[in-house]
Amino acid sequence: MEDMTIIEFETFLVELDKNIAKLKSLAAREGDTAASNEAKQLTKERAQLVEKFFRKLTAWDKVLLARHKDRPYTLDYVAALCDDFLELHGDRAFGDDGAVVGGFARMAGRSLMLIGQQKGRDLKERQRRNFGYMKPEGYRKALRLMEMAERFSRPVLTFIDTPGADPNVPSEQRGISEAIARNLREMSVLKTPTVAVVVGEGGSGGALGLAVADRVLMLEHSFYSVIAPEGCASILYRDATRGADAAKAMRVTAQDALELGLVDEIIPEPLGGAHLDVTTTAENLERVVTKHLDDLTALPMGELLEQRGKRLRALGKFEISVDRWRTAG
Amino acid sequence: MPDWFKRSKSPEVPEGAFVKCTGCNAILVTKDFERDNKVCPRCAYHHPLSANERIAMLTDEDSFVEFGNDIAATDPLTFPGYAQKLTAGHSEETGRNDGLVTGRASINSRPVVLAISDFQWGRLAGTMGSVFGEKFAVAADVALAENRPLITFCASGGARMQEGLVSLMQMAKTSHAVAKLRDANIPYIVVLTHPSTGGAVASYASLGDVIYAEPGATVALSGERVAAQAQTHKVPANYRTAEFALEHGMIDRVVHRRDIQSYITRTLLFMQSPSK
Numbered sequence: 199m200e201d202m203t204i205i206e207f208e209t210f211l212v213e214l215d216k217n218i219a220k221l222k223s224l225a226a227r228e229g230d231t232a233a234s235n236e237a238k239q240l241t242k243e244r245a246q247l248v249e250k251f252f253r254k255l256t257a258w259d260k261v262l263l264a265r266h267k268d269r270p271y272t273l274d275y276v277a278a279l280c281d282d283f284l285e286l287h288g289d290r291a292f293g294d295d296g297a298v299v300g301g302f303a304r305m306a307g308r309s310l311m312l313i314g315q316q317k318g319r320d321l322k323e324r325q326r327r328n329f330g331y332m333k334p335e336g337y338r339k340a341l342r343l344m345e346m347a348e349r350f351s352r353p354v355l356t357f358i359d360t361p362g363a364d365p366n367v368p369s370e371q372r373g374i375s376e377a378i379a380r381n382l383r384e385m386s387v388l389k390t391p392t393v394a395v396v397v398g399e400g401g402s403g404g405a406l407g408l409a410v411a412d413r414v415l416m417l418e419h420s421f422y423s424v425i426a427p428e429g430c431a432s433i434l435y436r437d438a439t440r441g442a443d444a445a446k447a448m449r450v451t452a453q454d455a456l457e458l459g460l461v462d463e464i465i466p467e468p469l470g471g472a473h474l475d476v477t478t479t480a481e482n483l484e485r486v487v488t489k490h491l492d493d494l495t496a497l498p499m500g501e502l503l504e505q506r507g508k509r510l511r512a513l514g515k516f517e518i519s520v521d522r523w524r525t526a527g
Numbered sequence: 528m529p530d531w532f533k534r535s536k537s538p539e540v541p542e543g544a545f546v547k548c549t550g551c552n553a554i555l556v557t558k559d560f561e562r563d564n565k566v567c568p569r570c571a572y573h574h575p576l577s578a579n580e581r582i583a584m585l586t587d588e589d590s591f592v593e594f595g596n597d598i599a600a601t602d603p604l605t606f607p608g609y610a611q612k613l614t615a616g617h618s619e620e621t622g623r624n625d626g627l628v629t630g631r632a633s634i635n636s637r638p639v640v641l642a643i644s645d646f647q648w649g650r651l652a653g654t655m656g657s658v659f660g661e662k663f664a665v666a667a668d669v670a671l672a673e674n675r676p677l678i679t680f681c682a683s684g685g686a687r688m689q690e691g692l693v694s695l696m697q698m699a700k701t702s703h704a705v706a707k708l709r710d711a712n713i714p715y716i717v718v719l720t721h722p723s724t725g726g727a728v729a730s731y732a733s734l735g736d737v738i739y740a741e742p743g744a745t746v747a748l749s750g751e752r753v754a755a756q757a758q759t760h761k762v763p764a765n766y767r768t769a770e771f772a773l774e775h776g777m778i779d780r781v782v783h784r785r786d787i788q789s790y791i792t793r794t795l796l797f798m799q800s801p802s803k
Binding site for chain 2: 270363367368369370373375376377378380382383384385403406407410423424426434448450454460507510514515516517518520522523524525
């Protein structure tokens, strides 16, 4: 059990549940009290095992949970949270990027601009959404919507869930670097409250391109990283399969980011992960996001921008010293 | 009897009198090579320059006054091997704390603020960690306070993974610094040199009012290895170069190293002199 990843553990639970179900049906069919007791005992032990496993999740487990095939995506949260969502399309220059959705949303009695990275559920949708890798037109669509939100005094809420920006030839041709850079610059001075939530994978600059905000929140089992753990492993250990070691070394979990002072709050997930209970996860998300939006919308615009600027200016860990790294002796 | 088959002693060649061009393998006289700012006269290959060499090439004599070298990294994650790299970088002859060199200077008598990347420093590939971000932000603050243009030379592998997520945030920090310059109409010029990749071009280095690049410099979001893995499309011959970026409208001009000082001066002249 100690060495299992979360995915192996889930497979183990499926087997365990089958056994429990068998015992239960045996008990029901033949009034077998021994079977009934064993089922009860196993059910109890199961709960303990789950709790124990989730108390000691590794950084790599978090990565796997964030990438879990059943992990809720932006549109799942939209369905759970929004009374109305009017999706808008296109960057007005080249195309419409399926890897990001955005539009007018009504959430908890509030109108806001909701923009989120979106992966696909089945192969066809995954391809259409480019596995969540945004292209330049995606960042430009997002910026168009954010600037519209600014004009109509609506807060911006972004959901982050991407392995990274699309690195292929057409994206380089259309200026993927410029598109991300421009978003960073414009989001840093956007005249409306902004909240970003990492709901799954926070993959490098591709994630940051939608995540410069007044408040940055993370779901409990999401991760946020400067480079994919596998990419780091292939540089550091010359072995891409050592992603688990790299994830630990880079401290990619939500809890790490909170300790490093890079995010404001962690949104709890139900035991076992968001995919087991989307409704509860969405409720937690709404509660925390609403609290932060309430705080932010109460601020005068000048103060909001000043706070954001100070926050961005203060990012980083350094000290004042000319000989901090002078070799001893 | 003379020993016909004994090789005569070769004439004394002082150590380092010649260098081989990385681009065309031509053997070049070191003195000429350095006079040409390390550009091959035959194939125009632009060899890497240290920050000090760039400053010497670019600025009026003795005008450069460095600031920010007291900002030091802290190895916030105690990342494997990072402390050794920082120590090695510090022990280089410059004694600097980071690969980004910042300071005030003048170029053809025009006061500027410089932020120049040294790719070699600490064998850290000009990556952007906390010190990079802070020095860049200080440089922008000085530019803003003193109404001086900010000029940056980029040579970077991107964000510094040894500082984890903290380094990714330097992209946001530097881009915000550029936003403040933009809003105050302070000129901001970027020169992309080899290689300008990753987080650097996805932030401050793509935000210049004017962007120049050295011939043949790699300019791309993804590193070579990532790019090779990701390609599912036909790859153009000049892919991921300054020339490719120019062709696709991402930069203003590819400029030979010997001309960069003049281009910067003309650019500033246009931006700063009265219009009539």
